[in-house]
Amino acid sequence: YLNIALGDARDQSVEDNSVDLIVSSSPYMTSYEYADLHQLSTIWLDFTEDLKQYRTRFIGSSSRPENRHVLRSEFANNIVLEMKDKNKKLSQEIGSFFLDMEQVFDESYRILKSGGRCCFVIGNTSLKGVDILNAQIFAESIQHSGFTLDRIIKREIPSKILPQTRDKKTGRFTSSSEATSIAYPVEYIVIGKM
Template identity: 50%
Template sequence: MLEQFTGLTPDPEWAFAHLTQAQTSYATHGYHRYPAKFIPQLAARLIEDYSHPGDTVLDPFMGSGTALVEAKRLGRPSVGVDINPVAHLIATAKVRALEPHLLGEAIACVWERLASPLQPSPFAEACATVDDSHWHERLRYWFREDVLCALSRIQHAFEMLDDSVQPFFRCALSHTLKPVSWWHDRSVKPVRKLEKPIPDPTLVFFRHVRRMARGNREYWALLQRAGTLDTSAYCHCADARALPVPDQSVDLIVTSPPYVTSYEYADLHQLSALWFQMTTDLREFRQGFIGRSNGIHEPVGSLHSPLAEAIVTKLSAVNPRKAREVALYFAEMYACFTEWRRVMRSGGYACIVIGNTHLSGVEVQNAQVFAEQLMTLGFVLERVILREIPSKILPRTRDKQTGKFTKTHDADYLAYPTEYIIVFRCWKE
């Protein structure tokens, strides 16, 4: 099996290097920033190559819902699962096509409630009508008080609208949080810049709402032309180790699993998680994330992969803590794969997009380990594709010893310059 990974050269047909940012963020794909999401064209090609119209597609790590949007566009009912409530918020908005005229009326209603015409102006007076008693101390760390007041007014303005448009506006407000906070605009990581000029939140919000409305019109038209407006796409905020999916109900899995460093997702999404009261404790928020760093004392059973055991042993000699994190990661991924076996129909395909990385100078061969684990469950490895990554939202430069993202001039290798697409087939008696 491992021989299929050796000697591979990147397949240019899978790089999609010619695509512009506008092309990879078309329709609802530009609704919300999301780190390291795979491009819709990649998801679409896997869906078209390994399923038929009417087949059910599952993404057990749905993130921002890219695969679900593409599945709906291509006439495949889909189910997405993610333990991150911020991902659930974004994906729910992205997959829901809204009738453009009705959405336009809702936007006009929110606009009228806040101020019309909008003019750039000081917004401190907003605090006079806002109850600030529920604001988490961490929100005060990230936002000026007048900004918090303005954000509260925005949320109040759309909360009285019909439930069908709530995900749209919640997503827009979530996207607005970072630019109006002290979070450094050029940093993916949570870094404060207190001298940052803060724009008017209402103007930022409506600017993005208008962009989203254009994306929704495009999405609606695409689905209408394809006759797939009524194709189902369900988003669940749930654990991938206990999928809310019936046995043998899935024809295709398309997903990009988290990496060992996925605890960063909890940090990267903390503004939205705190604002929408999805958590009051960031440490607790990280608990369920696969790849977290705060679960190293939890018991770890068999990794079901000789290669995984060898990687953990090698890491133990240089960084015992990191070795325990990797062991827990692979054990939890195996639990996820066990669920895949349960929900898949015989003959169905599973497509995984995953890269390898380095931690403390040790190569962590995620793709190869996953292949070993899945094969112990009866999956058959059908195809291995090496894909060059033309760009990513997350920084690609790392320090090889620590594995941490670093400035370009301090880095000694690129993180994830290529990634694997591994395709399995599930046969059952």
């Protein structure tokens, strides 16, 4: 049978070794705050009275206090350091995002049954001219969490409903005439196994 539960992927209220398969289209490290994108529906549906506090709960939120990130992924650490030379605030946000995702991978490992699989769909991006190699970082990070890397599937995205063009300097979606890159022309499915 199928059991669907709502919760924070970093702290699931699910028993150890109880899940057969995890499939996730993870948040992306972009120049947008997910809390901002969902602010109207959050207020309208009365999910919170304190938006500032609510924002801190989102993966990779810039609303959290600054702290130092010691990431397990060498790729991630190198990207954080490279971004620090260009934009300290973005460097902090990137570190926060990957630290949160490490918690997601640890929690996924805890709840998956022996023989289970996890599949994380993600695309690589670029911010301020720094390539953010999400797929490689996810592959490295799931292994640090205890998974064996089964494979990485690279898939072209034939059509998208969301904007398809991006400004490479800001990372924001933009009109086709002002675009310097295609937003996520390919995506990767990073598959780990127990």
